[in-house]
Amino acid sequence: MLNQRDIKQLEEKGITKEAFLRQIDHFKNGFPPLQLSRPATAGDGIRCLEPEGIKELAALYDDTSHQYRVVKFVPASGAATRMFKDVFAWRDLLIAGVEVDGLLGSNPEAALFFEHMRSFAFWDDLLLAMDKDDLDAEHLLENRNYLPLLDYLLFDAGLDYASLPKALIAFHVYDRSVRTAMEEHLVEGAHYAADPSGKVRLHFTLSPEHIQGFREKLRAVQKDYESAFRVSFDIVYSVQKPSTDTIAVGSDNLPFREKDGQLLFRPGGHGSLIENLNDLDDDIVFMKNIDNVVPDRLKETTVLYKKAIGGMLINLLEERNMWLHRIDKGPLGKDAYLQALDFASNALNIDRGIFPADPGEGSQILHAKLNRPLRVCGMVKNQGEPGGGPFWVKDPRNGSTSLQIVEMSQIDMDKADQAALVKQATHFNPVDLVCSFRDYHGNAFDLKKFVDPETGFISKKSKNGEELKALERPGLWNGAMADWNTVFVEVPLITFNPVKTINDLLRPEHQ
Numbered sequence: 194m195l196n197q198r199d200i201k202q203l204e205e206k207g208i209t210k211e212a213f214l215r216q217i218d219h220f221k222n223g224f225p226p227l228q229l230s231r232p233a234t235a236g237d238g239i240r241c242l243e244p245e246g247i248k249e250l251a252a253l254y255d256d257t258s259h260q261y262r263v264v265k266f267v268p269a270s271g272a273a274t275r276m277f278k279d280v281f282a283w284r285d286l287l288i289a290g291v292e293v294d295g296l297l298g299s300n301p302e303a304a305l306f307f308e309h310m311r312s313f314a315f316w317d318d319l320l321l322a323m324d325k326d327d328l329d330a331e332h333l334l335e336n337r338n339y340l341p342l343l344d345y346l347l348f349d350a351g352l353d354y355a356s357l358p359k360a361l362i363a364f365h366v367y368d369r370s371v372r373t374a375m376e377e378h379l380v381e382g383a384h385y386a387a388d389p390s391g392k393v394r395l396h397f398t399l400s401p402e403h404i405q406g407f408r409e410k411l412r413a414v415q416k417d418y419e420s421a422f423r424v425s426f427d428i429v430y431s432v433q434k435p436s437t438d439t440i441a442v443g444s445d446n447l448p449f450r451e452k453d454g455q456l457l458f459r460p461g462g463h464g465s466l467i468e469n470l471n472d473l474d475d476d477i478v479f480m481k482n483i484d485n486v487v488p489d490r491l492k493e494t495t496v497l498y499k500k501a502i503g504g505m506l507i508n509l510l511e512e513r514n515m516w517l518h519r520i521d522k523g524p525l526g527k528d529a530y531l532q533a534l535d536f537a538s539n540a541l542n543i544d545r546g547i548f549p550a551d552p553g554e555g556s557q558i559l560h561a562k563l564n565r566p567l568r569v570c571g572m573v574k575n576q577g578e579p580g581g582g583p584f585w586v587k588d589p590r591n592g593s594t595s596l597q598i599v600e601m602s603q604i605d606m607d608k609a610d611q612a613a614l615v616k617q618a619t620h621f622n623p624v625d626l627v628c629s630f631r632d633y634h635g636n637a638f639d640l641k642k643f644v645d646p647e648t649g650f651i652s653k654k655s656k657n658g659e660e661l662k663a664l665e666r667p668g669l670w671n672g673a674m675a676d677w678n679t680v681f682v683e684v685p686l687i688t689f690n691p692v693k694t695i696n697d698l699l700r701p702e703h704q
Contacts, residue, residue, distance in 0.1 A: 194217075194447065194448065195210070195213070198454070198455075199448075199456055202455060202456055203456075206435045206436055206438060206458065207434070207435060207436030208436055208438070208458075213440060215646075216439055216440050216664055217440065217442065217446065217448070219649060219651070219664060220442045220446045220651065220662055220664065221446050223651065224603075224647060224648055224649050224650070224651070225589075225647060226603060226604055226605035226611075227584075227586050227597070227599055227603045227604060227648070228586065228587040228589060228611075229584050229585070229586060229587070229599070229604060229611050229614045229615070230584070230585040230586060230587045230594045231584070231585050231614060231617075232582070232583070232584050232585070232614055232615075232617050232618040232619060232620075233572075233582075233583035233584055233585055233596055233620065233681055234617075234618075234619050234620070235619065235683060237585075238542060238583060238585055238596055238681055239572055239583060239620060239681045239682065239683050240680065240681065240682045240683065241682075241683045242501065242682065242683070247497065247498065247501045248497075248501075249504075250500070250501040250502075250503075250504030250505050250508070251497055251500035251501045251504055252504070253504035253507060253508065254385075254500040254501070254503040254504035254507065255500065257504075257507055258477065258503060258507070259388060259389045261476035261477045261507070262388070262394070262474070262475045262476045262477070263386050263388065263394065263475065263476070263477045263478075263479070263503075264386070264394040264395065264396055264473060264475040264477070264478050264479070265378065265381075265382040265386045265393070265394065265395045265396070265478075265479045265480075265481070266395075266396045266398075266470065266473070266478050266479065266480045266481075267360075267378050267395065267396070267397045267398070267480075267481060267482070267483050268398050268463055268466055268480075268482060268483065268669070269358055269359065269360040269374075269375070269397045269398055269399055269483035270358070270398045270399055270400050270403075270432070270433060270460075270463070270466075271358065271359065271400070272355075272356060272357065272358055272359075272400070272403075273354060273355070273357055273358060273359045273362050274355060274356075275693070276359060276362070276484075276692065276693065276694060276695055277347060277354060277355055277695055278694070279300075279302055279303070279306075279694060279695065279696075280306070280343060280346070280347065280695055281347070281355070283296060283300060283303045283306075283339075283343070284340065284343045284344075284347070286300075287339060287340045287343075288340070293337045293339065302694075302696055305696055305699065306695065306696055306699075307334070307337075307339060309699050310334055310342070311334075312699060312704060313363075313695075313698060313699075314363035314364055314365055314366045314371045314372070314698070315346070315352060315354070315362070315363040315371075317371070318352055318363060318371070319342070319345060319346060319351065319352060322345055322350075322351040322352055323341070323342075323345050323351065326350070328341060328345070330342060330345075357403070357406065358399065358400065358403040358406075358407070358483075359374050359483050359484050359692070360373065360374050360375040360397065360399070360403070360407060360483050361373050361374075361375060361403070361406055361407065361410055362374055362692075364377060364486060364692065364698060364703060365377065365486075365488045365703060367488070367489075373410065374483050374484055374486055374692070375397070375407070375410065375411075375483070376414055376418070377486035377487075377488075378395065378397075378481075378483070378486060379393075379395065379414075379415075379418050379426060379428075380418065380422065380489070380492070381486065381492060381495065381496070381499075382394075382395050382426075383418070383422040383424045384492065384496045384499075385479075385496050385499045385500050385503070386479065387424050390425075391423060391424045391425055392424070392425050392426075392427050393424045393425070393426050393427065394427045394428075394429075394475065395426065395427070395428045395429075396428075396429050396430065396431065396469075396473065397428070397429075397430045397431075397483075398430065398431055398432065398433070398466055398469055399430045399431075399432060400432065400433075401432050404430065404432075407430065411428060415428070431469045431472070433460055433461070433465045433466065433468075433469070434465070434468050434469075435458075436468075437460075437461040437465035437468055437666065438458040438459060438460055438461055438465075439458065439459060439460075439461045439663070439664040439665070439666065440456060440457070440458055440664065441457040441458065441459050441654070441656070441661045441662065441663050441664075442661065442662050443659070443660070443661055443662070444660060444662070446662075449656065449659075449661045452657070457656060457661070459654075459663050459664075461664070461665060461666040462650065462665030462666050462668070463668065463669045464649070464665060464666035464667045464668045464669050464671070464672065464673045465666050466669050466673075467640050467641065467644060467666075467669060467673040467674075468641070470628075470630070470640055470669075471630075471637075471639065471640040471641060473630065474637070475630075476629065476631055477503060477506065477507075477627060477628070477629060478627065478628045478629070478630065479499060479503070479626070479627050479628075480624070480625075480626040480627070480628060480670075481624060481625055481626075482624045482691065484691050484692040484693070485623065485624065485625075485689060485690060485691045485692075486690070487687075487690050487702055487703070488702075488703065488704075491687060491690075491702060494685055494687050494688060495687075495688045498571060498625075498684045498685065498688055499625075499627070501682075502569045502570075502571055502625075502627050502682055502684075503569075503627050505569050505680070505682065506567065506569045506627050506628075506629060509540060509541065509567060509569070509680065510567065510629055512536055512540070513536075513541070513563050513564075513567070513633065513678075514633040516533045516536065516559070516563060517560060517563055517564055517632075517633040518633060519533075520533075520556050520557075520559065520560045521560075524552055524553040524556040524557075525552050525556045525559075526552060527552055529552075530552035530555060530556060530559075533556075533559055534548055534555075534559070537559060537562060537563060540680070541563070541567075541678045541679075541680065542595070542596045542678075542679060542680065543562050543563075543595075543678065544593040544594050544595065546592075546593060547562075547591065547593050562678075563678070564632050564633060565638070565643060565676065565677055565678050566628065566629065566630050566638050566640060566643055566674070566677045566678070567628065567629045567677065567678045567679075567680075568626050568627070568628040568629075568670075568674060568677050568678070568679055568680070569626070569627050569628075569680045569681075569682060570583075570598065570622070570625065570626045570670070570679065570680070570681050570682070571623060571625030571626070571681075571682055571683075571684035571688065572620040572621065572622060572623070572681045572682065572683055572684065573620060573621050573623050573683070573684055573685070573686050573688070573689045574619060574620055574621070574683070574686060575618060575619055575620055575621040576621070576686065581598050581599055581600040581601070581621075581622045581668075581670075581671065582598070582599060582618045582620060582621050582622055583596065583597075583598060583599075583618075583620055583622060583681050584596075584597055584599045584614070584618070585597075586599065595675075595679070596679040596680075596681060597671070597675060597679070598622045598668075598670045598671055598674075599671065600650070600668060600671055601615070602650055603648065603671065620681075620683070621689075622670065623684070623688065623689035623691075624670060625684060625688060625689070626670065628677075640673075642676075643674065643675070643676040643677055644667055644672060644673050644674075644675065644676070645667055645672040645673075645675035645676065646667070646672075647672075648667040648668075648671060648672030648675065649664060649665055649666055649667050649672065650664070650665040650668070651663070651664055651665075652665065687702070690702045690703065
């Protein structure tokens with residue numbers, strides 16, 4: 194299957210032959226579906242906080258977070274191509290000769306887009322870009338000459354939005370400025386991630402082709418935001434490591450080869466970012482997707498809940514560390530052991546059934562279970578958004594259950610009992626996490642040891658007109674964090690405002 198040229202290619206990417214063969218095996222055998230035990234619901238896996246409790250946790254975070262090195266981690270590697278998928282489709286129809294009335298009549302989203310085009314944050318930039326070429330965007334819009342508008346929006350003669358990352362797309366309009374998604378994350382970070390000296394640490398993951406544009410935008414705006422919020426930003430970025438790329442195969446599950454005979458590798462999906470997280474040297478890590486931001490008028494609730502889940506994380510870390518230090522001194526006594534089990538099961542959702550009655554034997558198992566990476570994840574009530582959700586998942590090895598964020602592709606929906614559990618789900622994963630990667634001695638965990646390698650995704654793609662299959666690594670907040678201690682907390686829906694399509698920016702939350 195592999196020749197000497199292939200082996201050299203693997204070596205250059207930092208991929209071992211064993212890892213390559215495991216990937217081929219996944220294509221042949223697939224990934225086993227997860228076994229859902231029940232959905233996580235309010236009071237059964239999802240904590241619901243009272244208003245006073247939220248304020249107390251936020252105050253705790255304000256009072257104690259200075260003791261920790263805090264960073265805001267923002268996955269921002271993807272291009273905005275999918276955000277403009279509909280726009281490309283409308284452009285194709287216009288090029289094909291479809292009349293404007295026909296386009297708008299059969300595409301309500303197109304009608305909404307063009308009717309409210311002036312309401313998008315990019316409108317003034319589009320006016321300027323077209324004016325440089327003596328084109329009047331207002332006149333074109335009034336006369337429903339839409340094709341030039343779309344060309345200047347999407348391609349490099351104008352704004353080139355089709356090739357930009359979401360981080361650099363204009364999201365919101367203010368009285369005297371327009372903010373990109375990246376800028377909104379700067380502002381949000383200034384509200385809850387500043388250390389006592391006013392330094393705000395942010396880490397963005399980017400694709401290599403977007404780094405230059407990101408740097409240029411940052412240079413243009415950073416000092417203004419530092420002055421406005423009286424902070425200094427320590428901003429770094431990273432890219433997915435080539436060693437996390439995965440092999441592509443054909444329909445025969447044999448390696449797909451380029452025309453020159455080279456093996457075709459593809460990025461391993463956002464689960465590959467566990468390697469980027471593993472390189473961080475921080476104590477508390479807030480994590481949130483690049484497109485989930487709101488204007489200033491709606492930030493208050495987001496900031497409050499960010500601080501609240503941060504305060505909860507700190508509380509849990511302190512009690513976890515206390516028990517671990519006590520176990521280090523010797524097995525817990527009976528009463529202390531029962532108290533520690535209450536903390537493990539009630540606070541950290543560790544299945545109590547895995548612990549023996551004997552405190553001597555149980556203390557060592559408890560030590561291993563407590564001394565793991567910890568995450569507190571916000572969950573919103575399900576409003577029909579596509580994507581993953583919180584479930585209790587059964588471990589096929591011993592029957593124990595653990596809290597997991599599960600994608601629908603990980604569930605065997607052909608099984609009636611599993612499909613029924615999905616219908617019973619009440620909450621959705623908005624990717625709103627705060628994490629700790631350090632053990633009770635302050636040493637960093639090796640996060641790669643806590644990944645479930647038997648999870649992942651296989652999707653169908655194409656290359657040069659040929660069909661192929663691609664492999665994505667365990668999702669960052671799915672399989673890549675499968676063996677973490679996990680706590681779910683209900684957060685308000687207003688904290689979840691993703692921009693998946695261009696028209697999402699017309700929602701009231703983004704206007």
